[in-house]
Amino acid sequence: MFKKILIANRGEIACRVIKTARKMGIATVAVYSDADRDALHVQMADEAVHIGPPPANQSYIVIDKIMEAIRQTGAEAVHPGYGFLSERAEFAEALAAANVAFIGPPVGAIEAMGDKITSKKLAAEAGVSTVPGYMGLIDDAEHAAKIAGEVGYPVMIKASAGGGGKGMRIAWNDDEAREGFALSKSEAANSFGDDRIFIEKFVTQPRHIEIQVLGDKHGNCIYLGERECSIQRRNQKVIEEAPSPFLDESTRKAMGEQSVALAKAVDYCSAGTVEFIVDGDRNFYFLEMNTRLQVEHPVTELITGVDLVEQMIRVAYGEHLEIQQDDVKLDGWAIESRLYAEDPFRNFLPSIGRLTRYRPPQEVERRVRNDTGVYEGGEISRFYDPMIAKLCSWGATREAAIEEMRGALDRFEVDGIGHNLPFLSAVMDHPRFVSGNITTAFIEEEYPEGFEGAALADTDATRLSAVAAACHLVRQRRAGQVSGAMEGREYKPGADWVVQMSGDSRPVTVTDAGDWLFKVTIDGATLTIDLTKWRPGDVMIDAAVDGVPMPLKVTRITDGYRIAWRGASRKVFIRSPRVAELAALMPEKLPPDTSKMLLCPMPGLVMSIAVAEGDEVQEGQALCTVEAMKMENVLRAERKGIVSAIKAEPGDSLAVDAVIMEFE
Incomplete structure (x- = not known):
């Protein structure tokens, strides 16, 4: 077995990998940017190597810097976590050239499945049901609108190298297709260094259900049930569960067998996930294959008893899978709630700052698990993903798992930043969620005006x-x-x-x-x-x-x-x-009038200003774009008016409620 591995990642996933490596008696190496000098994963690892400034494109996704850290420490293998370099074929190639094991799939599988255009073509060839769409390259915004019209609205505009909701937009008409193409292309370039975009039909009333696969280097491949990931906001998962409350055994078997067939078609080994959109009649369509560990992998671990990180390490070392398909049994129910550094009372906008209080509920063997990468007194940076913890619960039934989650959320203490704990608690009590009657539009449909707190009986x-x-x-x-x-x-x-x-x-x-x-x-x-x-x-x-x-x-x-x-x-x-x-006789203090100002709703970087002083703007018109935690947010005019002053310019880093522009 490997004696030392390097984790080319940060935050909770780096901590998660370190825990399993420690259990297996393997030494670990962390890498860190300036912003993560005091991070939890750095404290937990046996060694740590500094790799550069806070922006990921100057540190965590610079292959040369990771390779230098490997040379310095003598690591024999690298676990990439998810995001960053986890699905970059050139990174796996660089490791192979240095005779360092990649704890993930082979380069060919990464290239085939990591590119969403290629993966859809291969899925169709392997007999996997796919969504109608245009898999060719798209030239510009006008070309995108033309293709979208041919596919038929609504459509999903997606980054070919995307993941985690980055570079994704839904368009319902030509104007939204043009704007969505430009924004997705920009986000894709910033997040993945690859701005290719494709378009596919958006399935209405969809459920997002994915199959966990696991293969070794000797031709063995199995599936470990499914995860329901339909509670999403802006295409980013918020709550996941395993198994799905919607699937029957025959649909589960069909999806699992198609997933394994696709994995075998590309000689897949390691842990991977095949994602599907499922309609109300249980028709399922291939979305993509993620050639890495998923954020939501803990719920699969809780219902199967399989440590997926351990299996990835053993497969990378060349061992045979000890688990056969008949050995996979789904026991009970598991739920994962993602704790995000975002304010649900401000339309879920990102929040940064110091965690003046961070006290998760007590972990209980199998019943309550908290995967985290932060600690009380630590800082939440604007440079990285806003997720700071994954709270998981297990119960013998779905009802028991929900009740366990309710109690765990009630006991989770966080202060110093905006966070979505109140929203997660509200969802656990929502009758529609409790019934299992959910789709990917759940948040949009149930909270159309945003979240204002749960009602009290x-x-x-x-x-x-x-x-x-x-x-x-x-x-x-x-x-x-x-x-x-x-x-x-x-x-x-x-x-x-x-x-x-x-x-x-x-x-x-x-x-x-x-x-x-x-x-x-x-x-x-x-x-x-x-x-x-x-x-x-x-x-x-x-x-x-x-x-x-x-x-x-x-x-x-x-x-x-x-x-x-x-x-x-x-x-x-x-x-x-x-x-x-x-x-009762005291007058109520009224808040200051900011109706003639555009305020920055979250800490972020001004990417562009779309208007000039003296311009007349219409309701809904784009005014500027602000980037925060890897997402670009377009700020629009709430009403008709004339721009009287612009107080910010591209490149400015703004605090929350900073004035961007004023109106007459």
Whole structure:
């Protein structure tokens, strides 16, 4: 077996590979840019080599720099993770020339399947069902619009070398085809160094389902079931699960056998994934083959018991697969929620900064798993993908896996950056997700105006109010003990207050029942609150209401608390009756008027300005393009107006809410 391997990647996937290598007794080498000098993967590896500035095209995807790191450390093999160089044939060739093993498929398979145009042709030849489309090269935007019209709208515009949602756009008409072609081409060039684009028919009401394959160098190849990846936003997966709640056994078998046939057609070895679009009648169409480890591989590991990273390493070393198709059994259900550094309350725009608080839920053997590459006090950079962790749960049934995920999300503490934990929690409770009736349009259809937080049922609002009141008594009692000790007398706080939430005011009475139990009377009913030894200042409360667990997060605000639970966040004010009466008379402070400004919605780099001072712009017109975390975002005019001043220019790095331009 290899004695030392280098991981040509960063973040959580680098940490994930290091864990398996350590289990196998293999030493590891990390590589890092200036931005990742203090990163977790650098701390975990046995050795680390600096490879350049923060931008990936000056560090992580520079083959010469990775090769130099290999020479310095004497690594015998390289695991590429996903993204970066994982599907670059020239990288695998460079390794082969240096007699270094590539922990991935052969060059021929990478070339055939990594190019989406070629892969579709080969899939059709191998008898795999494919989506109608145009696989030739596209000259320009006008050519793209012409082809799209011939294929029939809607169409998907995709980067031939793409992945992870980069370089992908849906077009419903000629104008969107032209714009989508230009944006996809630019994103593809920046992300992959390859700006080739192709167009295919967009299947409406689609489900995204993929098959995990695993092959060795001796002609053996199997499939390990499927993953449902239909919860997506901007073509980027957010929640995945295995198996799919939609497939029946015959469809699973047909998809698996076609995937294996395709893999064998290109002499595939290592772990790989064949992706399909499946319509409402379970007709499935080949999308692409990813010749690498997938982000969502943990859910397959949880239901099969197969360590895919270990298998990749053993295959690269030349070992035979010890697993046959008949050995593959799908046990239970697994779900993965991707924690992104993006703000769901600002249309999921990227967020960067320091993690002032990062405390994942406790991992439990098989039931709860968290693959991460960050730590409390670490920094989230604008240079890389916004995903910072993958939280996974397992249960004997889908319902059990969802419930396990709910509890894990409730206990996940993150502060310092915008993040999508509230959104993930809301999805877990959404009736449509719970039913399994999902498509790739789920987020667009269920949150058309964006995410504003989960709704609270009246009973849940009452429970949150009761917990806040119990917390307030604990805090008041502690304050009284401190001040009483200082003044030499005992202080007894009152317990009759008014609780105000979302404009509603209700009287509440709290009594201490001992052993961290509190009786809270609200709306004529008395609830028993168990605070499980909560201390003021603790963010996490493993509370219980009338014996029902209710883990929630609480932070102190003026005259009350902000409480977050299951995707909902509410301010709960607790005041004396007189103070509550006066507070109701206070005028509401209005936010500043920014209606005549274009503000940068996220930290990013200005790529281009599409207008000039004095121009008259129309509603929906493109004003500028801002790049953040490898994605280009077009900012458009919200209404008709005249540009009076432009405050930024291409190349500027802007903070969130920085003024880009002003209007008359």
